[in-house]
Amino acid sequence: MKCLFLILFIISTLSVTYASRGNSKSLKFVSTVKPFNFTEMKNLITFGDSYTSLQTNFDDMTYDKNIDRDNIMHKWTLVMERKYNKTLWNFAVGGSVVDRDIVKSDIFDSSFILHNQIFLDRMPKGKKFGDQWNGNDSLFVYWYGTNDNIYLDRQKYNNYDKINEVTDKIVESLFSKLDNIYEVGARNFLFMRAVNLYEIPFTKNKDRKSYKNVATTYNNHLIENVQQFHSRHPDTNVYVYADDVEFKYLIDNYDKYNYANNDGYYDQVKNDKTKDPNDYIWIDGLHPSGRTHEILCENLKYFLETGDTSDTNDDTDTDGIYKYYIIFGCIALIIVFVLLSLYWRKTIKTKYSLID
Numbered sequence: 001m002k003c004l005f006l007i008l009f010i011i012s013t014l015s016v017t018y019a020s021r022g023n024s025k026s027l028k029f030v031s032t033v034k035p036f037n038f039t040e041m042k043n044l045i046t047f048g049d050s051y052t053s054l055q056t057n058f059d060d061m062t063y064d065k066n067i068d069r070d071n072i073m074h075k076w077t078l079v080m081e082r083k084y085n086k087t088l089w090n091f092a093v094g095g096s097v098v099d100r101d102i103v104k105s106d107i108f109d110s111s112f113i114l115h116n117q118i119f120l121d122r123m124p125k126g127k128k129f130g131d132q133w134n135g136n137d138s139l140f141v142y143w144y145g146t147n148d149n150i151y152l153d154r155q156k157y158n159n160y161d162k163i164n165e166v167t168d169k170i171v172e173s174l175f176s177k178l179d180n181i182y183e184v185g186a187r188n189f190l191f192m193r194a195v196n197l198y199e200i201p202f203t204k205n206k207d208r209k210s211y212k213n214v215a216t217t218y219n220n221h222l223i224e225n226v227q228q229f230h231s232r233h234p235d236t237n238v239y240v241y242a243d244d245v246e247f248k249y250l251i252d253n254y255d256k257y258n259y260a261n262n263d264g265y266y267d268q269v270k271n272d273k274t275k276d277p278n279d280y281i282w283i284d285g286l287h288p289s290g291r292t293h294e295i296l297c298e299n300l301k302y303f304l305e306t307g308d309t310s311d312t313n314d315d316t317d318t319d320g321i322y323k324y325y326i327i328f329g330c331i332a333l334i335i336v337f338v339l340l341s342l343y344w345r346k347t348i349k350t351k352y353s354l355i356d
Contacts, residue, residue: 019253022246022296023303024311027223029230029238034136036188036237038305043133044077044086045123045186047115048143050094050287051195052077058118061089061129071277074290076297084301089123089133091115097147099173102166105151112144116177124184135187139304143243144174145194145222149214154207163210164217171221175229182233189238190304191226194218196244199251201265201285215244241303246296247288250281257295 030036046052054063054077068074080086093115095108122128148170157163178189197203198212223240230238254262258279265282266289269275277283278291288296302308 019249020245020311021249022242022244022299024309025242025245026303026309027226027240028307028309029226029236030307031187031235031237033235034187034237036239036304036307038301040137041139041188042087043089043138044080044141045089045119045133045138046077046092046141046143047112047119048092048141048192049096049110049147050092051075051146052090052092052141052143053094053096054078054088054090054092055094056090056092058091058122061122063088063090068290071290072283074293076293076300079294079297080301083297086139087132089129091119092143095147096144097151098144098170102169102173103148103151103153105147108147112142112174113177116181120180120184133185135185138186139188139190140181140186141190141192142174143192145170145215145218146197148218149194149197149211152214154210160213160217163213167214167217168221171218171225175225178229179232182236187236189229189236191222191238191240192243193222193240194244196247197286199248201263201282204263204285219244239304241300243296243300246299247281247292250292250295254281257291 028036052075054067054073054075056063068078077088077090077092081088093108093110095105096110096112096115097103097105097108098112100109100111100113123133124130148167152163152166157166178186194215196212196215198208198215203211226238226240230236250257250259251262259281260279262281264280265285266275266277266280267284270277277289280289281292283289
């Protein structure tokens with residue numbers, strides 16, 4: 001019996017899974033004409049909400065280059081521009097939903113529908129900035145779902161079936177405009193999944209099940225529409241990045257990155273001038289800190305550059321983890337085999353002793 005307990009202990013110890021990185025749960029659909037090459041992407045054309053926005057002046061498409069002077073506004077888009085040398089065309093605006101006819105905020109009037117039109121008024125060939133990009137050197141990025149989740153009428157959409165129906169409409173509204181974006185030349189697309197609001201401080205005292213249902217159904221419909229879009233346009237490269245998984249990884253491994261905690265945020269301690277925003281995963285319980293944006297962007301860049309979707313918790317050594325698990329797995333099997341052999345031998349010996 002003691003042997004059996006030891007066996008179970010060894011198996012349970014060695015079978016513990018490690019947290020997944022964002023790249024491991026991401027998806028890619030590769031062009032039949034020109035496979036994606038991250039280094040060739042000179043332009044990053046982004047749409048989204050406050051996770052992406054830089055308060056762009058749409059008249060000249062510029063923004064304050066020192067917008068992140070206090071680290072509060074340091075975002076993954078700035079990392080892409082400064083660290084990976086991409087030119088930003090940022091159409092994201094804080095508080096944006098996909099379609100205000102479906103989900104409307106009383107605070108913000110921004111939406112993808114509006115900003116997509118701003119793009120069409122400025123960026124196609126023949127327009128003001130039409131000669132600044134082409135389909136082969138530009139990556140279009142869409143990151144929505146967060147405000148759609150926050151401002152969804154939960155009294156109206158109060159069960160899973162209704163939530164599933166409305167998130168389907170939200171995602172369909174997003175993709176209803178993308179065939180036109182394809183027509184004006186876009187060939188490389190990146191979609192970010194809806195943020196896992198149900199696992200961050202923002203929803204700590206709220207109905208997390210509802211937030212999870214909205215995020216989950218949104219992401220399911222996102223993947224469905226991505227597959228359909230790529231089927232219609234097989235000459236496109238379409239990527240889906242699991243940012244929610246990367247955030248979950250940081251929450252589960254906050255100590256590895258020397259974050260102060262995984263359930264608090266900077267605004268709770270900002271009056272203490274000794275505190276650094278980058279010591280926290282979140283600025284205000286909803287928005288990531290600058291360092292969190294940096295870590296997320298590094299994993300995103302790794303995914304875009306390599307296409308690697310292997311399940312690893314160390315993006316600096318994608319093979320090392322597997323080697324150790326194989327070694328430990330073999331050792332575990334040998335130990336189990338030896339212990340079982342000893343147990344069976346003892347059992348058989350005892351049985352025959354009783355017969356004699």
